[in-house]
Each structure stands twice: as structure tokens, then as C-alpha cells.
Amino acid sequence: MRDRKPALSGLSLQDLQSALKDVPPYRGRQIFQWISRGVPSFQSMTDIPLSLRASLDRQYSLYSSSISAHLDDPDGTVKLQILLYDQERIESVLLSDGADRRTACLSAQAGCPMACVFCKTGTRGFSRNLTAGEIVEQFLYLRSFGGAIANIVIMGMGEPLLNLPELRKALAILTDPEGAGLSKRRITISTSGIVQGIRELADAGPDVRLAVSLTTADPELRERLMPVTKANPLSELKDALLYYQRRQGQRITLETVLLGGVNTREKDLQSLAQFTQGLEAIVNVIPWNPVEEVSFEGKPLREPFRNEIERFKGALEKLGLKVTQRFRKGRCVAGACGQLADFRGGESAG
Numbered sequence: 168m169r170d171r172k173p174a175l176s177g178l179s180l181q182d183l184q185s186a187l188k189d190v191p192p193y194r195g196r197q198i199f200q201w202i203s204r205g206v207p208s209f210q211s212m213t214d215i216p217l218s219l220r221a222s223l224d225r226q227y228s229l230y231s232s233s234i235s236a237h238l239d240d241p242d243g244t245v246k247l248q249i250l251l252y253d254q255e256r257i258e259s260v261l262l263s264d265g266a267d268r269r270t271a272c273l274s275a276q277a278g279c280p281m282a283c284v285f286c287k288t289g290t291r292g293f294s295r296n297l298t299a300g301e302i303v304e305q306f307l308y309l310r311s312f313g314g315a316i317a318n319i320v321i322m323g324m325g326e327p328l329l330n331l332p333e334l335r336k337a338l339a340i341l342t343d344p345e346g347a348g349l350s351k352r353r354i355t356i357s358t359s360g361i362v363q364g365i366r367e368l369a370d371a372g373p374d375v376r377l378a379v380s381l382t383t384a385d386p387e388l389r390e391r392l393m394p395v396t397k398a399n400p401l402s403e404l405k406d407a408l409l410y411y412q413r414r415q416g417q418r419i420t421l422e423t424v425l426l427g428g429v430n431t432r433e434k435d436l437q438s439l440a441q442f443t444q445g446l447e448a449i450v451n452v453i454p455w456n457p458v459e460e461v462s463f464e465g466k467p468l469r470e471p472f473r474n475e476i477e478r479f480k481g482a483l484e485k486l487g488l489k490v491t492q493r494f495r496k497g498r499c500v501a502g503a504c505g506q507l508a509d510f511r512g513g514e515s516a517g
């Protein structure tokens with residue numbers, strides 16, 4: 168078990184200044200700024216008096232977690248395994264688009280309770296929600312590997328909208344202009360479709376971008392692929408998305424993980440077109456990444472064929488939908504969508 172001194176990484180500037188009540192507010196601000204730069208120790212805070220650095224070191228830790236392993240993919244993806252104070256392990260991924268635009272993919276939970284059948288994280292089960300500090304720390308660790316990060320996606324392990332209070336705190340810290348100063352417009356929360364969470368996000372923010380892992384809009388198939396559908400039916404999900412759009416005025420991304428021969432049918436195309444009616448949405452097609460341990464009703468899943476992907480995208484466009492395709496990244500380190508769970512390399516990208 169790591170040092171259990173309270174960690175400062177999960178405190179907003181205001182909370183930090185309140186916690187350090189014997190320290191002048193401007194010192195609190197300096198300490199907040201040092202933490203948001205990801206310094207390794209209090210000793211590195213060179214404009215803080217030595218006596219204060221020593222005192223902070225006795226009472227607090229900077230971070231509550233540590234990097235326990237990292238893997239580099241030849242395509243520029245970095246995958247980190249992070250060890251939490253209670254020995255839980257999570258994963259975070261840094262994706263690079265080749266034009267030096269880096270995206271941090273962060274986890275919101277250790278494991279995931281949603282059990283989507285095509286996702287490796289879903290096979291691992293759920294351990295616990297992450298703290299705000301554990302979410303902030305993932306960003307700081309990833310940045311130490313790749314320099315500036317332009318975008319954050321909350322698409323790693325877990326269902327973010329089941330951990331909204333801690334996620335809110337973490338994003339407030341990461342977007343604070345006194346700290347990392349990230350733009351909210353460059354942050355995306357991806358949900359499996361938690362209706363209540365979408366409504367809370369619509370009412371109380373943060374006003375970041377929203378993506379929904381839809382996979383199919385055929386209710387019967389979606390219930391079999393994504394058990395979340397039972398308690399969050401597609402009709403209620405659609406109402407929540409319309410409500411979100413009225414309140415936030417932002418375009419929504421509908422992610423469709425394409426599972427070869429499963430959700431690429433005519434019925435999936437038609438239901439998707441119907442689901443998007445009235446929504447300002449873009450469909451992001453994500454060819455499924457191979458995961459050994461998962462199967463669908465006793466049968467192995469397969470990647471969609473290239474012509475299957477093209478046919479699906481083309482048909483959606485003909486139906487008048489806006490469509491993008493996510494580039495495959497990180498497959499050599501099993502850091503691609505749906506592959507986070509046991510820390511090891513994946514298969515070669517082929």
C-alpha cells in the first residue's frame with residue numbers, strides 16, 4: 168500500500184487554498200500551478216520556500232497513484248498502467264494523430280459495471296469509482312510521455328456518467344486557467360447511454376462534448392449487446408439526448424462499434440437513421456478491435472470486413488447522415504477502443 172498521506176492532485180485551487188490555511192493564498196496558487204505542470208515532488212517547486220516544501224512533504228503527497236508500466240505502439244500510441252493506492256490497476260492511453268495533435272483517453276472507473284459484450288473492460292467487472300485526483304493524475308502522467316495534449320476523451324475504463332461528481336471535479340481542475348487550462352470544447356465524455364446522467368449533464372454541466380456509444384439503434388439487438396439498454400431504453404435515451412441538445416446546443420457524436428456480421432444489417436442502418444431524426448448528430452463508425460476473451464451468445468466476434476465498413480458508411484451517408492470513421496490506433500499495445508483490461512500488448516495491426 169502506498170503512502171496514505173492526503174494527495175493534493177484532486178483539489179481545485181479553492182480547495183487547495185482552504186486546505187493549506189496557514190499558507191497565503193498566493194502560495195496556494197503557486198502550488199496548484201506546480202501540480203498542474205506535473206512536477207515529481209514538492210522539492211521541485213523552486214519558488215516555494217524550502218521550509219514550506221518540507222512541511223508539505225511531511226503532511227501531503229502530490230499524487231495518490233503511480234505509473235506501474237507503459238507500452239509504446241509504433242503508431243505513436245502510449246498505454247499506461249496506473250497503480251492506485253489500494254492496488255487496483257487502471258489504464259490510460261495517449262493517442263497521436265500523426266500531426267502532433269495528442270488526445271488523452273482517460274478512465275473514470277476501475278473496471279466497468281456495464282458489461283457490453285464486445286468490450287474487454289466489460290469482462291473484467293467493476294471495482295470502484297475513481298477519485299477526481301486519480302482522473303487528473305492520468306492526464307498528468309500521459310502528458311509527461313507526450314508533451315502538450317490537445318484533447319481529452321473520457322472513453323477509457325468505466326461508465327463516466329456513473330461517476331459524475333468526481334469527474335466534474337477533475338474536469339474543473341483540468342480546465343482551470345490557473346492550471347492546465349484545457350478547453351472544455353476539447354473534452355468529450357462518452358457514455359453507454361445512462362439517461363439520468365445525460366439529463367444531469369444537460370442541467371448542470373460541465374458543458375463539454377457528449378458522445379454516446381450507441382452500437383445499434385435496433386432495441387432488441389442493443390439489449391443483447393449492451394445490457395444498459397434494459398434500464399435505459401432507446402426511446403428514453405433519445406428523449407434525454409433531445410433534452411441535452413436543447414439545453415447545451417451541442418452536436419452529439421453517436422459511436423457505432425461495427426461488429427462484423429452483427430450490427431451491419433439493413434435493420435441497423437434503418438434504425439440508426441430513424442434514431443438520429445431530430446438530433447444534431449454525427450455518426451462515428453468504429454470498426455471493432457479484436458479482443459480474445461469476448462464472444463456474443465457463444466460465438467466469437469469478428470472484425471468487420473473492409474467492404475462491410477464501406478458499405479455501411481456509404482448507406483448511412485445515402486440516408487442523409489453525417490458519418491466519420493475513427494482511425495485505428497494503438498492496436499499493438501491493446502490500447503484501442505474496447506481493449507483496455509489486462510495490461511499487455513495486443514495483436515499486430517496487420
Ligand code: SF4
Nearest residue numbers: 279281283286289325
Ligand atoms: S464499452 Fe464502455 S461502458 Fe461498455 S463495458 Fe466497455 S468500458 Fe464499460
